Amino acid sequence: MHTKQIGKNLYLIDLETGGYKSLIGSYVIKTAKKAVLIETGPTNSIPNLLCGLAELKINPEDIDTIAITHIHLDHGGGAGTLLKHLPNAKILVHPRGIPHIVNPEKLWSSSQSVLGFVSEIFGKPEPVPQDRVIPMTEGTINFGDNGKLTIFETLGHASHSLSFHESFNNGIFLGDAAGTYFQEFNLVSPTTPPPFYLDASIASLNKLIDFRPSVLYYSHFGKADDAVRRLRGYKAQLLMWDKIVQEAVKQNQTFEQIATSVLTEDPIMSKLANFLREHKVYAKTAIDNSICGFIEYAKKTQTKLVS
Numbered sequence: 001m002h003t004k005q006i007g008k009n010l011y012l013i014d015l016e017t018g019g020y021k022s023l024i025g026s027y028v029i030k031t032a033k034k035a036v037l038i039e040t041g042p043t044n045s046i047p048n049l050l051c052g053l054a055e056l057k058i059n060p061e062d063i064d065t066i067a068i069t070h071i072h073l074d075h076g077g078g079a080g081t082l083l084k085h086l087p088n089a090k091i092l093v094h095p096r097g098i099p100h101i102v103n104p105e106k107l108w109s110s111s112q113s114v115l116g117f118v119s120e121i122f123g124k125p126e127p128v129p130q131d132r133v134i135p136m137t138e139g140t141i142n143f144g145d146n147g148k149l150t151i152f153e154t155l156g157h158a159s160h161s162l163s164f165h166e167s168f169n170n171g172i173f174l175g176d177a178a179g180t181y182f183q184e185f186n187l188v189s190p191t192t193p194p195p196f197y198l199d200a201s202i203a204s205l206n207k208l209i210d211f212r213p214s215v216l217y218y219s220h221f222g223k224a225d226d227a228v229r230r231l232r233g234y235k236a237q238l239l240m241w242d243k244i245v246q247e248a249v250k251q252n253q254t255f256e257q258i259a260t261s262v263l264t265e266d267p268i269m270s271k272l273a274n275f276l277r278e279h280k281v282y283a284k285t286a287i288d289n290s291i292c293g294f295i296e297y298a299k300k301t302q303t304k305l306v307s
């Protein structure tokens, strides 16, 4: 198991879900008074997460809050399973996500249809008891010594997404609000599965930029500096994809044609394309699903214009 201190009071656990390194991460903020976990990751890697906590010498009893950016399987899917091991913890989640973690049947079936075989790598979520949920769209968690975690909505990737700003290092936990970060390339690609909402996503990126963060913590994967420039770059990338896909949809292009345009016209994607195509999970999530999200969004907006 790979754990690492990445800042003051801050640790990253590589969950190595399905044996894939640097695919999904959980973060822990730990002070003498308090420990908060950000993201559970999926059900199937909860044993790895527990090993990571042990490696960091964090007692399961000491974690009182698990904050999840959203309920998708790779971020909060493991919540029900994890709670059985963390007796004092509650799950902080957007209220719109609550029905789906308390009764995850619909979440599981929709994940199976969007993610296909990847949903099996992540695993089926177990229900979260209603009395262990904290609904929140904004607020703060205080760690003492002026340390705090600020919770705020960043919709777009999902209709129930949250991000969290931590004051110790002026960093933000993004979930999927600002894409997938590939550390070895130092590049970001869109994470925009359907249903994707471009306008909400841009508004969220503006909100993230307004914090003037120094660092970003991607759930996929890891810490990145140069935060504001990176967020602005992601905004520009989303707008570029929208332009490419809107035009292609107008011309009734096939999915393959659209994918080729995106992967060649976006200079970042052209650098990542070979790596992504050969990666079993990213070929599905970062290419197919992200482009599908833009195609559905384009079809929706174009229908609206016609009617």
Ligand SMILES: [Zn+2]
Residues within 6 Å of the ligand: 072, 074, 075, 175, 176, 219, 220
């Ligand atoms: Zn994700």
